[in-house]
Amino acid sequence: MTARLITVAGPPSAGKTAVVRQILKNLIPEFKVAYLKIDVVQAWEDEELAEEFHIPTKKVYSGDMCPDHTGILVLQDAVEWANSVDADYLIYESAGLCLRCTPYTTHSFGLCVVPAVSGMHTPLKMAPMITFADAVIVTKIDLVSQAEKEVFREAIRQVSSETDIIETDALAGTNMRYLMKRIFELSETRNDADQLRGSPPLGVCTVCIGKKDVGWQNHFGVIRPLDAPDTLFRGE
Amino acid sequence: MTSSNSILSITVLPGKSKNGTAENFSEIILSPGDVLSIVGATGSGKTAFINDIEVLAQGDTVTGRIILVNGQNPPDDFIRDPSKKPIAMITQNTKCLADLTVHEFLEMHLRSRKISDISLLEKTIQTANKFTGEKIAAGMRICSLSGGQTRSLFIADAVIISNTPIILLDELENAGIFKEKVIEELRQLRKTTIFVTHDPYVALLTDRRIVMENGTVKCILEPGDLEKDVLFRISEIDKELSAMRERIRGGELLFENKGGTSV
Secondary structure (H helix, E strand, O other): OOOEEEEEEOOOOOOHHHHHHHHHHHHOOOOOEEEEEEEOOOOOHHHHHHHHHOOOEEEEEOOOOOHHHHHHHHHHHHHHHHHHOOOOEEEEEOOOOOOOOOOOEOOOEEEEEEEOOOOOOHHHHOHHHHHOOOEEEEEOHHHOOHHHHHHHHHHHHHHOOOOEEEEOOOOOOOOHHHHHHHHHOOOOOOOOOOOEOOOOOOOOOOOOOOOOOOOHHHOOEEEOOOOOOOOEEEOO | OOOHHHOOOEEEEOOEOOOOOEOOOOOEEEOOOOEEEEEOOOOOOHHHHHHHHHOOOEOOOOOOOEEEEOOEOOOHHHHHOOOOOOEEEEOOOOOOOOOOEHHHHHHHHHHHOOOOOOHHHHHHHHHHHHHOOOOOOOOOEHHHOOHHHHHHHHHHHHHHHHOOOEEEEEOOOHHHOOHHHHHHHHHHOOOEEEEEOOOHHHHHHOOEEEEEEOOEEEEEEOOOOOOHHHHHHHHHHHHHHHHHHHHHHOOOOOOOOOOOOOO
């Protein structure tokens, strides 16, 4: 028995947890669900959901590390944990910060949550997160006019002409039946090695790995002297 | 194939009140060309009622109501594909957050409705300018429009671009637009229209009145000719008020004549 993995991504305050609550309302009590939250400094969702739905939850603070990077490192363990508590589904909610990466893996069902009150250019700015998703959940539709909602949908369509778009007032659960239909149809997570769907950023940065010395002579990988016409690669 | 042009009727099936009791009506049917109003105190559930129709609720909104199209559950693309949706709603929201010009916004809305006739864009702005005192220009940023301009643009957008058989208007009288011109435009186009309103004139102009209380439909009135005399009197009062409003807006001082009626 392998838990089906649902990855929930999206910018802060997009309504990710509200969407998760709706999913939980629809899955429980028929199914057993485990929940993992990865955030940077503070998060309470795991405690709230554990109390509200009586489900096993976990939280990981990524601290100095990129939260999506942390996700990649711990996800395998998380699936094993979900299996060990006999969960039918594991919901992994990411912090969703820089919008460069996508936390979706090939084996997971990837949800991108984006509020209808975002600017019209937001879908372009978070293009990877939208194009690699299985479904884009547009939240807070009760806060915008119908015309604006339709124009926002068109803005998403400019980034991805195919991805399923589900518009919802996640607090009320409007249109969540379309999301649940897909979640109920998910097949069991495969056992072979899972991989990220998107390409992670280039691993270029020795500063990011803690080398503080000034001067390209002290670094390796992709480097750049002041007068060089382009970047150079220097092996370790 | 069902398209938005072949809409015959919308049926509203009862939901539940804020404390969970069932609503006291069997069904409300809207036929083509019907003009209804929804009245009731603030917080009584007027907006929620038209919102249910807009999202074609299937028991998945706070009210628990179910909306049928032609007596049946609506097809999924009515709900999920804007170009197939037979309903346009103008909310009370007089702020548009889109960081686009009026031209870009309407252009994207045309595209989302899969309409290639670009002349509708100019027509929409012209129609909007019938409803608002200060004119809207295509190059203006949509988030910098006033409340009344935004409202006017959304109404024109609903009539011209969405061009749906059903139009839902939430408190048309707000935001200071020329409501009588909007009502006239909608009557000419024979749209099925629902007005959520606190305005006695708008309420009495409609054929049917739905009265809301505590999140539920309290009763449905069909006054027929019973209110004819009152409607005439309200329309006179409304004309007088409108005239005063325009003079105040124009910077005039108003004085009571000796006769006491005109200004």
